[in-house]
Amino acid sequence: MKYIEYPLYAEGYVNHFLTTGVYTQVQQFEKATLSGRVNEWLKKGFSIHENPCRKEFIAKRQADLPPYLDLSMYEMGEEVEVFGEKKPLKFYAPFGNIALEESGFYYKPTYLRTYSYAVIQAQKNETVEFELTTCGGMTLWVNDELVTDFIPFTRNMVKSTRVLVKVKKGENKFVICLDDLAERDTDYYFRLRRIGKAKLTVLIPVSDEVRTEIVTKTEKMLDNICFEKEAYISEPVKLLMNNFSVRPVDFRLTITPGEFIEKMEKSFKLIQHRDYQLRPDQQMIPLLHSDELIPGYYYFSVEVDVDGIILKRKIGTQLVRKEFLGYHEEKLADRKRHALETVIQYGVNNVYKAAALFKLERDLKWAEEIILEELEGVRQRKDCCDFHFVIILYIYKTFHGLLSVRLKSEIEDAMQGFRYWIDEPGDDVMWFFSENHALLFHVCQYLAGQYLPERIFTNSNRLGREVEKSGSKLLDAWFEEFFKEFITEWNSNAYIPVDVLGLGTLYNLTDKESDLHKKAKKALDMIFYALSINEHKGAIMTSFGRSYEKELKGNYNAGTTSLLYVAYNAGYLNRAVIGYISLVLGDYEAPKEYEKYMKLTGNQQLIHQNTQGFEQHVNLYLYKNADVLLSTAVGFKPYQPGYQEHIVQATINETAQVFINHPGESHTYGSGRPNFWAGNGVLPLAVQHKNTSILRYKIGEENRIDYTHAYIPLCEFDRYIGEKNVIVLEKDGAYIGVYAHNGLSIQETGPCKYKEFISHGRENVWVLKVERSCNYENLDDFFKEFKTLKVSVKENVTVLQENKDTYLLEDNNEFYVNGQTVYQYPLTVQGLIDWEE
Numbered sequence: 001m002k003y004i005e006y007p008l009y010a011e012g013y014v015n016h017f018l019t020t021g022v023y024t025q026v027q028q029f030e031k032a033t034l035s036g037r038v039n040e041w042l043k044k045g046f047s048i049h050e051n052p053c054r055k056e057f058i059a060k061r062q063a064d065l066p067p068y069l070d071l072s073m074y075e076m077g078e079e080v081e082v083f084g085e086k087k088p089l090k091f092y093a094p095f096g097n098i099a100l101e102e103s104g105f106y107y108k109p110t111y112l113r114t115y116s117y118a119v120i121q122a123q124k125n126e127t128v129e130f131e132l133t134t135c136g137g138m139t140l141w142v143n144d145e146l147v148t149d150f151i152p153f154t155r156n157m158v159k160s161t162r163v164l165v166k167v168k169k170g171e172n173k174f175v176i177c178l179d180d181l182a183e184r185d186t187d188y189y190f191r192l193r194r195i196g197k198a199k200l201t202v203l204i205p206v207s208d209e210v211r212t213e214i215v216t217k218t219e220k221m222l223d224n225i226c227f228e229k230e231a232y233i234s235e236p237v238k239l240l241m242n243n244f245s246v247r248p249v250d251f252r253l254t255i256t257p258g259e260f261i262e263k264m265e266k267s268f269k270l271i272q273h274r275d276y277q278l279r280p281d282q283q284m285i286p287l288l289h290s291d292e293l294i295p296g297y298y299y300f301s302v303e304v305d306v307d308g309i310i311l312k313r314k315i316g317t318q319l320v321r322k323e324f325l326g327y328h329e330e331k332l333a334d335r336k337r338h339a340l341e342t343v344i345q346y347g348v349n350n351v352y353k354a355a356a357l358f359k360l361e362r363d364l365k366w367a368e369e370i371i372l373e374e375l376e377g378v379r380q381r382k383d384c385c386d387f388h389f390v391i392i393l394y395i396y397k398t399f400h401g402l403l404s405v406r407l408k409s410e411i412e413d414a415m416q417g418f419r420y421w422i423d424e425p426g427d428d429v430m431w432f433f434s435e436n437h438a439l440l441f442h443v444c445q446y447l448a449g450q451y452l453p454e455r456i457f458t459n460s461n462r463l464g465r466e467v468e469k470s471g472s473k474l475l476d477a478w479f480e481e482f483f484k485e486f487i488t489e490w491n492s493n494a495y496i497p498v499d500v501l502g503l504g505t506l507y508n509l510t511d512k513e514s515d516l517h518k519k520a521k522k523a524l525d526m527i528f529y530a531l532s533i534n535e536h537k538g539a540i541m542t543s544f545g546r547s548y549e550k551e552l553k554g555n556y557n558a559g560t561t562s563l564l565y566v567a568y569n570a571g572y573l574n575r576a577v578i579g580y581i582s583l584v585l586g587d588y589e590a591p592k593e594y595e596k597y598m599k600l601t602g603n604q605q606l607i608h609q610n611t612q613g614f615e616q617h618v619n620l621y622l623y624k625n626a627d628v629l630l631s632t633a634v635g636f637k638p639y640q641p642g643y644q645e646h647i648v649q650a651t652i653n654e655t656a657q658v659f660i661n662h663p664g665e666s667h668t669y670g671s672g673r674p675n676f677w678a679g680n681g682v683l684p685l686a687v688q689h690k691n692t693s694i695l696r697y698k699i700g701e702e703n704r705i706d707y708t709h710a711y712i713p714l715c716e717f718d719r720y721i722g723e724k725n726v727i728v729l730e731k732d733g734a735y736i737g738v739y740a741h742n743g744l745s746i747q748e749t750g751p752c753k754y755k756e757f758i759s760h761g762r763e764n765v766w767v768l769k770v771e772r773s774c775n776y777e778n779l780d781d782f783f784k785e786f787k788t789l790k791v792s793v794k795e796n797v798t799v800l801q802e803n804k805d806t807y808l809l810e811d812n813n814e815f816y817v818n819g820q821t822v823y824q825y826p827l828t829v830q831g832l833i834d835w836e837e
Contacts, residue, residue, distance in 0.1 A: 003119065003203035004212045014174070014192040015094040016204050017116040018071060022102045022188075023082040025111040027181065029053035031425035038438045038481070039488045039614040042545075042643070049433050050155065053109050057181040058153050065149055066139055066177045071117035076206060077308055082113060091204065091309045092116065093219050096750070097667035099133075101189035104671070106182035107382035109429050112136070113179040114188075119203040120174055122167040129195040133160040135187040136180030142166075143173050153180065156187045156673070162195065171203065183429040184383040187672060210307040217244050218304050222313035225302060226753045230553060230655045230713045232290040234322035239300070239315075240284050240753075249278040251304045253287060258297035258316065258550030290319040294346045295574055297554035299669070314669045315751045316549065320556045327565070327573045335566050335573075336584040343577050343584075350374060351391040352577045358399045359585055368407050371395065378414045381428035386440040387498065387578065389418070390505050393447045394585065397509055416457050420445035420467070421474065424460045435488050436498035442478055443506050446471030446516075472516070475506075479519045486526060486612040486829040489545035490620060490633070491534055497559030497579025500527060504582025525591055526829070528567055532594035533608050533833075534631070535564055536624055537653050538571040542631035543620065544646035545613065547678045552646065552711075555654040570598050600626040603837060607690065609824070610831025619825040621688040627734035628652050628770040632688035634825065635813045639698045642680035644673050648693050650768050655716040656731040658738060660684075660766050662697060662708045668751050681705055684766075687807075687815040689822055692769045694809055696797055699762040706762050710738055713755040721783045722746075727757065728783045735779060737786040739767040741793055765793050 006016050032052040041049055071080070071089065079086040092100055100116055122128070132138050135158055137151035142165050152159035178190045194200060206212065226240050243249055255272040272293070278285055287300070298319060303312045329335045343356040351374050357367035371392060377385045378392070396403070396411045403411075419426040420441055431437050449457070449468030457467050489495045503520045510517035534542050540560040544551075551558055556572055559579035564571030566580045567590035597606060605625040612618060619634040629651045636647060642664070649659040664674025664681040674680055681703055684695040697708050712727065714720055719730045725743045729736045738744070740759035747756035759766070767789060776782045785802070792798040797809040808816040815823060824832070 002206050002208050002210065002212070004206055004210075004215055006202040006204070008120070008194055008200040008202050010194070010197050012194060013098040014118055014120070014194070014202050015098055015100065016202055017092040017100055017118045018076060018089050018204060019092045019100060019116040020071070020080045020082065020089060020114060021087045022104075023085050023087065023113045024182075025083050027053070027057070027109045027111050029056050029109065029427040031427050033425050034422035034432065036422065036433055038433050038478070039435055041433055042488055042614055043617060051109075051183055051429060053427055053429070054153065054155060054181055054183070057111070058151075061137065061151060061153070061179070066113060066179060068141055068144070068146070069115045069175065069177070070144065071115060071175060072173055072205070080115070082115070091311070093311050095219075095223050095313050095667075097670060098193075099189040099191040099667075100176075100178070101667070101670065102178075103135075103186060103188045104182070105185050106429070107184070107377070107384070108380065109427065110182040111179070112182050112186070112188055113177065116176045116178070118174050119205060120167065120172045121201040121203050122169055122172060123199040124169045125167070126198060127164050127166050128198045128200070129162055129164055131160055131162050131191075131193040131195060133158060133191040133193070134178065135189055136178050138190045139177040139179075141175045143168070155181075155183060156185070167198075167200075184431055185673070206309065207307075210309060214245075215306050215309055215311070218249070218306050218311050220244070222302060222304065222311055224749050224753075225313060225315055226751045227315065227317045228284070228715060229317070230716050230755070231318040231320055231556060233320040233325070234291050235289070237287045237290050237317070237319070238284050239287055239302070241278055241282070241302075243278045243280060243282045246280050248280060249304060251276055251278065251302050254301040254303065255293065256299045256301070258299060258548075258554065291321055293319055295319055295321045295324060296557050297550040316553070316669065318554045318557060324573050325556075328569055330569060332566075332589060335569060339562070339566055339573060339580055339584045342573055342575065343581065346575045347577050351388045351395070352581045355391050355395055355581060355585060358395055358402060361402075364402060368404060371407060372410060375410055375414050378418060381419055381426060381430055383428070383430050386430070386437060386444060387501065389414070389444050390440050390447075390502060391581065393444060393451070394505050394509060394582075397447070397451065398585075412452060412455070415448040415452055416455055417459060418444070418448070418457075419459050420448070420471070426459070434495070435482070436495050436502065439478055439499060439502040442471050442474040443502050444471075446475055446506075447509060475516060475519075479523065482523055483526075484829075485614060485616060487530070487545070488613045488617075490612055490618055491530070491540055491542050491544050491631075492546045493540055493544065493551040493558040493560045494548055495546060496527060496531070496540075497563060497576060500524065500563060500579050501582050503527070504586060504588060507588050508582060508586035521588070524588055528590040529594050529830070531560060531564060532568070532597040533606070534622060535570060535598045536629040536651055538564055539654055540564075541629065541651040541654070541657055542622060542649055543633045544644075545618065545633075546644045547646040548644070549675065549678050552659070552678060564598075568595055568598060600624065602626065605836050607834040608831055609827055610829060611826040612829045616826050619823070619827070620831075623688070623691050623770070625772060627732065627772050628736070630688065630691055630693055630768065630770045632686050632693045634687055634823070635685065637683050638685035638696075638813060640683050642674050642683040644679040645683065646678065647680065647684060647686050648688075648695060648768060650693075650736045650770050652731045652734045652736065655713065656729070657716075658710060658712050658729070658736050658768065660695060660708060660710045660768070662699060663705050666705060677711060685809065685811070685813060687809055689805070689807065689815075689817050691771065692767065692805075692807070694797065694799055694807060695766040695768075696809060697762070697764045697766075701762070707758050707760045708740075708764055708766065709759065710740070710744075710757045710766070711755065712738065712757050715754065719779055721779060723787060725759075726783070726787045726789070728779060728786055730773065730779045733773045735771040735773055735776070735782045737767075737769040737771070737782065739786070739789050739791070741765040741791050763793070765791055765797055765799075767791065767799060
């Protein structure tokens with residue numbers, strides 16, 4: 001038997017396997033209602049809303065151990081059958097992941113099962129301790145004997161246990177079954193870590209013809225791929241690969257949008273596969289021209305076949321169409337028309353495109369086909385179907401006379417059979433408890449009941465007029481909370497557009513004198529007030545209450561960017577349709593008086609402070625001028641475990657930006673919440689005064705990741721100077737200074753090459769400062785001043801700079817500048833504006 005060998009060091013992870021991939025079974029459970037308060041999960045954790053179907057699943061699984069599957073009997077590539085489904089046994093390479101991970105998104109409750117296998121070679125007979133960590137359940141067999149069936153099944157929450165394993169001298173067969181019930185976004189992985197000092201080696205069996213040295217070299221090559229830029233604007237996309245081989249290397253590229261779109265392959269060719277050959281010693285390969293794909297944030301998966309072993313590595317970047325950046329029409333009607341044309345030409349084949357087709361009276365047959373296909377997801381109650389159902393109801397009402405008899409009937413059937421809220425029974429995994437989903441469900445309930453007042457709605461057994469009344473009450477309650485607390489997931493590029501989708505649709509379909517119409521307008525006005533305050537160079541690039549990497553790095557293509565374009569001619573048109581579709585279908589106009597907060601010029605600068613969110617849980621501070629912006633969530637849950645909150649950001653433009661976080665996982669392109677860049681494993685104590693932010697981190701020993709890091713894409717700046725624990729950066733007349741008390745170490749390999757600066761240590765202090773270049777002779781002058789920063793870290797943190805302010809950050813969250821308190825939190829949602837000319 002031939003093996004690929006990987007040393008297993010003390011406290012190291014077994015993360016190379018032969019694996020089957022994921023077998024799935026869609027599940028049905030007894031229908032049940034839910035209880036809980038919208039947004040409360042953001043304070044107490046999403047586990048407080050455990051779906052009853054999970055309890056039923058756990059009860060069944062506890063009595064039903066997965067069958068043992070001896071994968072040593074199979075060769076790589078040979079099909080393994082589970083649940084009547086056949087999958088080839090494949091090689092799993094981690095590429096920075098310490099786990100075997102198959103996380104994903106499932107629209108319906110689905111049972112997942114995965115088998116994995118590796119051989120552990122021991123130098124002698126002994127008992128070895130292993131730590132088992134999982135999101136899901138983890139069943140371990142060693143040498144055909146059951147060791148443990150560890151099944152916490154705490155949805156998306158990591159749990160660990162330790163076991164003692166008797167290993168014999170020589171080869172030991174480890175078989176692991178990972179299983180779980182998937183409910184929408186599903187973290188699904190296991191980690192196997194050895195404890196102690198035993199001399200062990202991981203062996204992966206392969207056929208005799210496999211050139212093992214080429215496999216390990218190829219794995220290293222893929223581990224180090226990177227893009228030279230963070231955005232490609234109508235230009236060739238080039239990938240740095242650094243071929244080690246004296247022979248050409250063939251590889252396949254799979255290109256996938258950052259957002260998951262179901263039925264992408266069928267409805268719009270967003271997923272692409274391309275084949276390439278890398279010449280001997282070639283360092284860089286042009287992949288395509290960026291305009292060959294419709295704009296967006298994309299993941300590029302590079303796949304190399306070495307003697308039947310498939311190695312696959314994912315990396316992401318943003319593609320921008322230059323012509324979109326030039327669209328700046330002064331008239332709102334022209335921008336709306338342009339947006340509708342863009343939806344039709346570049347949008348995915350979903351109900352948003354169907355609505356645009358109806359609005360412009362184009363190809364109505366095609367529009368109906370799209371809607372009929374989308375209705376299937378509504379009937380099946382797939383998670384996120386509320387995002388589309390709300391526009392189907394808009395089409396039903398607005399274009400009723402243009403619809404076929406069949407389409408009207410099927411929409412009405414869908415209305416009557418839908419589950420609108422948690423007080424109705426269901427066995428689906430639709431998510432009700434976030435602000436944006438709750439709004440859309442309430443709008444759908446109100447509208448559907450209004451349209452079919454005398455019909456029986458089968459899921460609630462209520463007449464339509466009762467459904468309408470219930471929806472109206474729920475909307476009133478939603479607005480009451482919204483006006484008091486505003487957006488809980490503050491500034492979020494991902495979720496503000498969804499709020500606008502619901503509010504805009506309600507605005508479009510209600511009588512102008514009605515109470516709900518007026519409330520929808522007030523809520524939209526509040527959103528556009530916040531967008532105008534936080535806008536910088538046409539985008540929202542600030543602290544966020546909920547973030548994803550594709551939004552953090554994809555500012556040209558964000559939904560808020562296109563909202564600013566439609567509303568104020570301030571952003572850029574893109575294919576983030578979900579936010580602007582309801583605006584371009586209706587007659588809402590954002591208040592013109594907010595335009596003064598955007599596109600600052602000359603010496604103008606603005607400071608905004610406010611308090612918002614669930615039970616007013618976040619205090620926000622923003623500083624901006626014409627050249628640069630700095631934004632911080634002040635004192636937000638310091639030293640507590642984080643989720644997807646993005647605490648601090650310094651921004652010059654859409655790509656020249658800096659942010660700091662404690663990684664939620666070590667895998668660069670993992671799917672955790674938090675992950676490598678989006679969110680924090682442990683939140684800092686953060687403060688800001690004018691153009692300076694200070695972050696203090698305290699990371700407990702229980703957290704595996706013992707460093708913090710900064711996203712600083714050097715390729716996107718004109719010039720930079722660095723020394724020990726300081727780096728300063730220049731772009732377009734603005735400077736950003738970054739200080740880390742424990743020092744800065746640049747990442748020189750891998751996807752984050754020259755874009756990541758690491759600062760080691762569980763306790764650390766970071767300082768971010770933004771400046772205009774006109775205040776200094778040059779960047780060297782700014783560097784000379786900034787490196788005089790003196791930071792004292794004891795029980796409290798003192799930051800002082802020669803001839804500048806002195807900051808005192810007390811560990812109880814008190815903050816003083818030159819001995820004076822500077823905050824008046826808590827404030828109102830609208831907050832305070834300090835405006836200087």
